Amino acid sequence: MSKIVILTGAGISAESGIETFRAEDGLWAQHRVEDVATPEGFARNPELVVSFYNARRKQAAEVSPNAAHKALARLEQLYAGQVIVVTQNVDDLHEKGGSQNVMHMHGALKSALCAACDHRWPAPMVMAPGDICPKCSAPAARPDIVWFGEMPYEMDAIFDHLAEADIFAAIGTSGNVYPAAGFVAEARSNGAHTIELNLERSAVGNQFAEHRTGPATRTVTDWVDELLGAKTPTRPGFR
Ligand code: APR
Numbered sequence: 001m002s003k004i005v006i007l008t009g010a011g012i013s014a015e016s017g018i019e020t021f022r023a024e025d026g027l028w029a030q031h032r033v034e035d036v037a038t039p040e041g042f043a044r045n046p047e048l049v050v051s052f053y054n055a056r057r058k059q060a061a062e063v064s065p066n067a068a069h070k071a072l073a074r075l076e077q078l079y080a081g082q083v084i085v086v087t088q089n090v091d092d093l094h095e096k097g098g099s100q101n102v103m104h105m106h107g108a109l110k111s112a113l114c115a116a117c118d119h120r121w122p123a124p125m126v127m128a129p130g131d132i133c134p135k136c137s138a139p140a141a142r143p144d145i146v147w148f149g150e151m152p153y154e155m156d157a158i159f160d161h162l163a164e165a166d167i168f169a170a171i172g173t174s175g176n177v178y179p180a181a182g183f184v185a186e187a188r189s190n191g192a193h194t195i196e197l198n199l200e201r202s203a204v205g206n207q208f209a210e211h212r213t214g215p216a217t218r219t220v221t222d223w224v225d226e227l228l229g230a231k232t233p234t235r236p237g238f239r
Contacts, residue, residue, distance in 0.1 A: 001081035002166035004227075006072060007183050008087045008094070011172020011198060012216045016063045016093055022174050038148050046129035046142075053143040054126050057109040060091040061125065068171065068216035069097030071224040076101060078228055084161050088173060088180050090145055105152040105180065111144035120144055152179060165192040169223070172216050175202035184208055197223060 010020035021027045035041045036052040076083040076099055085094055086103045092110055094102045107113075112123035114133035121134055123144065131141035146152050162168065168187030175181040184194050184207045196208040197219040205211065212219040 003082045003084070003161070003164050004075070004079065004167045004169065005084050005086065005161045005165040005183075005187065005192075007168070007170045007173060007180055008072075008085060008089060009171070009173025009180070010089060011174075012068050012087075012220070013063075013066075013089055013091055013093050014172065015066045015068070015215060015217050018059060018063055018091060018093075020172075020174075022176065033148060037145070039150065042142065042147070050127050050129050050143065053109060053145060056090070057123065057125060057127075060093070060109050063091075063093070065093040065097030066217050068220035069093050069099070071221045073098030073100075075224045075227060081166070086158055086161070086180075086183070088177070103154050103158060105146070105154060105158060107143070107145040107153065109143070109145070112141050113144035114138060114140050115142050116140035155179065158183070159186065162186045162192075163190050165190065167195065168192040169195045169197060170202070170204075170208070171197045171220060173198070173202060175204035195223070 014020055019026050031052060035045065036049050042049045072085060072094065084101050084103065085099050086105055087094055088106050090104065090107055090109045092108065110123055111120050112127060113120050114136060116138035117133060117136040119133055119135035127141060127143065130139040132139055133141055162183055165187050168184060170184060173180065181204050184204055188194050188207065194208045195210040195212065196202060196205055197212040197216060199213065199215065201211065212223060
């Protein structure tokens with residue numbers, strides 16, 4: 001059975017109301033990455049970092065999955081092969097939209113991590129610096145987010161999936177951050193058909209065999225309908 005590996009980025013959640021990172025009014029226009037998304041920033045000012053993620057956790061709890069999230073869940077449910085979603089996003093909109101095979105390579109807002117013993121537990125809506133770890137009782141709780149300079153999660157499993165992918169799709173990601181930006185090259189080298197669904201060409205757009213341009217709620221829905229045979233294919237790559 002054929003296998004589809006799908007990488008998603010902030011763009012798939014944009015139409016749900018969550019701002020992306022690198023848009024002109026995006027998160028990195030409002031906050032310095034080194035202040036809120038690095039271990040050094042957390043050590044320097046844990047209150048600032050914890051409140052940044054508290055605000056994002058609250059926002060993520062208030063928004064809903066959009067048609068693109070739901071289309072991927074439909075694909076996972078109805079496609080005869082295997083569908084894996086590897087997301088850079090830390091919101092839970094894929095799960096709320098019905099996806100089950102979701103790998104959060106950059107962590108998740110709904111998870112808390114103990115910096116002392118590596119224990120993970122469901123994060124409270126509001127975390128505070130020095131929260132106690134329920135397992136080792138150290139005052140070492142932190143957001144379970146992969147910060148710049150830290151190793152993304154599940155990389156071995158992700159590369160195993162890329163080795164077996166027949167189709168690799170990247171949805172709503174700018175291709176600026178590795179290792180995720182290198183997945184298309186990995187999938188191509190393993191013979192996968194590669195497709196980018198985005199408002200515009202990403203930084204690695206030239207490495208994709210196929211592009212679908214437009215908002216994810218339209219392009220992803222159309223793409224999934226074609227894969228499920230509900231629509232006649234409009235482009236090569238769907239035989
Ligand atoms: N439909 C499809 N694509 C969209 C939409 C939309 N409605 N809105 C925006 N996009 C695209 C943009 O064109 C851009 O290519 O989504 C992408 C968002 O890019 P970024 O803001 O860079 O987000 P992302 O690629 O997910 O960032 C990767 O960088 O800062 C780190 O850890 C953070 O996971 C994040 C990583």
